[in-house]
Amino acid sequence: MTAEIITIGDELLIGQIVDTNSAWIGKQLSLTGIKVHQISSISDDEKHILQALAEAEQRVDLVLITGGLGPTKDDITKKTLCKYFNTRLIIHEDILEKIKIFFDRRGFKMSEINVQQAALPENCTIIPNPVGTASGMWFEKNNTVFVSMPGIPHEMKRIMTDGVLPKLKKEFDLPVIIHRTVLTYGIIESELSDQLEDFEKNLPEGMKLAYLPSLERLRLRLSITGKNREKLEKLLDEQVSELKKYLGNKVFGFGDSSLQEAIGILLKKTGQTVATAESCTGGNIAHLITGVPGSSEYFKGSVVAYDNRIKQNVLNVNEQSLIKYGAVSKEVVEQMALGVQKLMKTDFAIATSGIAGPGGGTDEKPVGTTWIAVATPNGEVHAKKYVFGTQRQQNIRRASAVALNNLRKSLIVIE
């Protein structure tokens, strides 16, 4: 079964709203074994809607539509659907009753335009909306199913979960599609693709590998379609194990996780703690770590030492080292890591010192030059130099990710 998603609304086209509905629907359909062929965002315009419906009808078995079901004048989806399916709006008394209860419960007064929310096409199957006043509508035409839903994300999600997906599973014989995502860091896409040439060649029939890079992780997604879920899962599990063999400790997690979650899991396991001493990352590593719920269990704190005197006075960095080697140096970043480890009495510590840019670069130390150190419980400290790019925000993000990954590697060694 193939599907298309059509989201209706001028606000999507002018970029006032990011369309998150499509991604959510796409994921649900994929998990249900329905292949999404296309997603289209179109304007609140009758001609445009009619054309998009007709095109989709030619291409797929299922069309899911969101948006344009509100009570105001610019919402024209319902009228347009009547035209397309050659029907008319009638008041559905059972729905009207539900809308009345909906308003009563909230203590709101119901007005005439709210009554119109119960005016729905005569020849569709109503899919109830338990959390709002705009109902879902299920139509069938020339062997294609069309479902129209409101654009408000939490209403659309309830209609999908409670009504549309169960009905699809009941009425159609759907194949099984499964995905596994392996999260890696510390290797770039092109290098990885070289390394995985044999792996890719030997993938079982019908299994696909996709590379999804970002600054914070490189995701590898394996996908397969078939009928027997158990068999497919086994096939995928085997290939995930195989991937792990190729990639070793470059794999930091699975599914939708992050480096900071990975180090959280490792630190919790051993009951150990960490602190950060940040110069060029300016608190971003602490921010990432503390974004994880429960991080107070293993994260004690951070000293953001932007000014060199803070490096000296709070982190106990030697003044002579600052003068001799400069703030962006092996010596200083190591002392920063050891300093915060001692100050905060933690097992591990991360430190960063670099030139985030756009200013501050020299021939010897261009913008992007960054030293990153990890101090470990045995009193050792390891520092490494990196040269990132010229973009301040990206340098901060890259340095933070590398620092978290270096900590992760230290934690694995200990483990």
Next chain:
Amino acid sequence: MTAEIITIGDELLIGQIVDTNSAWIGKQLSLTGIKVHQISSISDDEKHILQALAEAEQRVDLVLITGGLGPTKDDITKKTLCKYFNTRLIIHEDILEKIKIFFDRRGFKMSEINVQQAALPENCTIIPNPVGTASGMWFEKNNTVFVSMPGIPHEMKRIMTDGVLPKLKKEFDLPVIIHRTVLTYGIIESELSDQLEDFEKNLPEGMKLAYLPSLERLRLRLSITGKNREKLEKLLDEQVSELKKYLGNKVFGFGDSSLQEAIGILLKKTGQTVATAESCTGGNIAHLITGVPGSSEYFKGSVVAYDNRIKQNVLNVNEQSLIKYGAVSKEVVEQMALGVQKLMKTDFAIATSGIAGPGGGTDEKPVGTTWIAVATPNGEVHAKKYVFGTQRQQNIRRASAVALNNLRKSLIVIE
């Protein structure tokens, strides 16, 4: 001029990635006076791409395409474009040189598949990518312009901003659309809309006011379309002055600025400095402040005191206060602000202490409860309590924005 946006990638259709590129592009085009007709997300499939291009060519003057330009096998956009535009890939030596420099700078080894990033269609205009290896490509066919860009958001944005938008403005006679954005903080949309009722009624013919709320700022955008730029700018300037009269110090800036930039400007002006002591915000305020280039001039550093002992030992918070009032209290947050002000010898200091959630709430102090303090150069400290929501990430963002805004207000008073 009308446009369509086509985003290519299976990961969009299965909902693994939310397509934020389209909204960003849609916004830029709207601001440039180009009407976006449709956004389509399609699969990494030759037939599908060819069909989408042909359909779009029929409908609009400009087609912007993102995705599928990576060096790996699943990226087929480039080959498909050659087919559509009846051309072939050739190695562009100047681009190859740039890619070599790109790799050298980062200390990465360049492999054969990276060389292939310089293989580009013979008959297109190359739009350089200053931050990556996949170039933009500009084609023209039957009076429609097609531009293909990589899907990685920061690369696409640079290609658009530096190359595509300037070229569009140069080569086409676009209508003049001007916008002025007034940035406010500390007042909610509905309240503001009440306050501005008269202002909106008296707007000149054809001028529009849009409210664009987010957690960090409420933007008010005034827009007008016409032919005479000078005249339109004068009209807008007058209304911006009028708005400032209505809003007073709730206005913190104009255009695309932020609270952290606003405080940077104020601090630079007086030559004063600031430090932060962060508990619930976990370093996010420092991260925001240091995101601004040149912030080292006025930002000395931060102590992220996640653990109470760090509050005591590093920030000198009284143990008795922690026991008697708890970490999330007026007393503790005030001592944190004064502590970091003294430790880092700054003129101003911000401190936060709250329950970001999801855990840690009590009946008396529910999740979202947050104390925020600002210490000023005269030795005073002002703390205020806020109760935000239940979402961890949002609570961190809200607390950071309020803290920055409170500092801003203190700076204005001083000013």
